[in-house]
Amino acid sequence: MIGLNIGIDLGSSSTVIVDEKKGIILDEPTVIAVDSETGYPIAFGNNAYLIMGRTEENIEVVHPVVNGVISNYKMAQTLLRYYISKVCGNMIFKPNVIITVPSAATNLDRRTMVDILTSSGAGKVCLFEESLASAIGLGFERHALSGRLLVNIGGGSVDVSVVTMGKIAVANTIKIGGINIDEAIQKHLKRTRDIMIGPLTAERIKICLGSAVPREGELAMLVSGKSGTDNMPISFEVTSTEIFDCIQDVVGQIIVGIKSVIEKTPPELTGDISDNSITLTGGTSLLYGMDKLVQRETGITTKVSKDPLYSTASGAIKVIKNLNKLAGGYDFKTIHQID
Numbered sequence: 001m002i003g004l005n006i007g008i009d010l011g012s013s014s015t016v017i018v019d020e021k022k023g024i025i026l027d028e029p030t031v032i033a034v035d036s037e038t039g040y041p042i043a044f045g046n047n048a049y050l051i052m053g054r055t056e057e058n059i060e061v062v063h064p065v066v067n068g069v070i071s072n073y074k075m076a077q078t079l080l081r082y083y084i085s086k087v088c089g090n091m092i093f094k095p096n097v098i099i100t101v102p103s104a105a106t107n108l109d110r111r112t113m114v115d116i117l118t119s120s121g122a123g124k125v126c127l128f129e130e131s132l133a134s135a136i137g138l139g140f141e142r143h144a145l146s147g148r149l150l151v152n153i154g155g156g157s158v159d160v161s162v163v164t165m166g167k168i169a170v171a172n173t174i175k176i177g178g179i180n181i182d183e184a185i186q187k188h189l190k191r192t193r194d195i196m197i198g199p200l201t202a203e204r205i206k207i208c209l210g211s212a213v214p215r216e217g218e219l220a221m222l223v224s225g226k227s228g229t230d231n232m233p234i235s236f237e238v239t240s241t242e243i244f245d246c247i248q249d250v251v252g253q254i255i256v257g258i259k260s261v262i263e264k265t266p267p268e269l270t271g272d273i274s275d276n277s278i279t280l281t282g283g284t285s286l287l288y289g290m291d292k293l294v295q296r297e298t299g300i301t302t303k304v305s306k307d308p309l310y311s312t313a314s315g316a317i318k319v320i321k322n323l324n325k326l327a328g329g330y331d332f333k334t335i336h337q338i339d
């Protein structure tokens, strides 16, 4: 194909763009700040993320991807156009784009993705299953007969797939992820102490104190927020036990989703999964104790992958490098192959 080939992992939390020579060429939050009256974009990615929760009434920070799929067409288009021009600069030819999509994306979601990319400066667009990209990124043997369970726990979705012989045998996407854990922390503090905190503070609390299983020793941190009683700034202490309790419901839903895929898996493959262990990837697999909890609940050895935030992106790099091999293959779809 003429022109640069790039891969895009457009996640609910972050967008990662790769090319075959340099690897990761962009890694920024999937957020855009706009003037709420005019709709005019004010800041993109990293700059928009920094003003999340700090904005005045006339600035709105928008997440164009929610639960792994595009929820705001116009904003997704504006953000992708900005990112594509940022990485491709003044190139003469439009870049060919391979974009990863969650297994549960509907045909409408897939068409929307192709439409947005072509109107955002992409040349040819190919859709690639996100879980297969992760499997390739993690080095799962492509033709291996034995099935492996891969769980990608991201910011807004959990993709659970059984991969065998380079295909997805059983899959399910649950519309929940790390962002819902942050929201649970915000709601808990509002409900129990009448204190409001921003999304960035909630994410920091989750990363520092949050856990999927009780921690061995109690941790605490000092946090700043705003009192609902007098609207004045307030500093207060939160503990790991309190955070563990308030995120239980979201973490529990992730476990239910993983178990439902195992239940739907044919017996031969279930045996394979037990022999091969479960691999967790995606940013939320880094939540303290997530592997221990999945292992305890399923009875199957569970491990967090190397570089969980980048397994999909590293798979996309391998896919781009092997385009000729994959183009005629089993899982390489273009818009024309969608019903």
Ligand SMILES: Nc1ncnc2c1ncn2[C@@H]1O[C@H](COP(=O)(O)OP(=O)(O)OP(=O)(O)O)[C@@H](O)[C@H]1O
Binding pocket: 010, 011, 012, 013, 014, 015, 067, 068, 069, 153, 154, 155, 156, 157, 158, 177, 178, 179, 203, 206, 207, 281, 282, 283, 284, 285, 286, 287, 288, 308, 309
């Ligand atoms: N150390 C950590 N502990 C807990 N959560 C973490 C940690 N590091 C990152 N995260 C969370 O991981 C999430 C982002 O993960 P990831 O980049 O895989 O999501 P995404 O691909 O953008 O989303 P999705 O695939 O669901 O659309 C965020 O919610 C972030 O807070």
Ligand SMILES: [Mg+2]
Binding pocket: 011, 012, 152, 154, 155, 282, 312
């Ligand atoms: Mg993801």
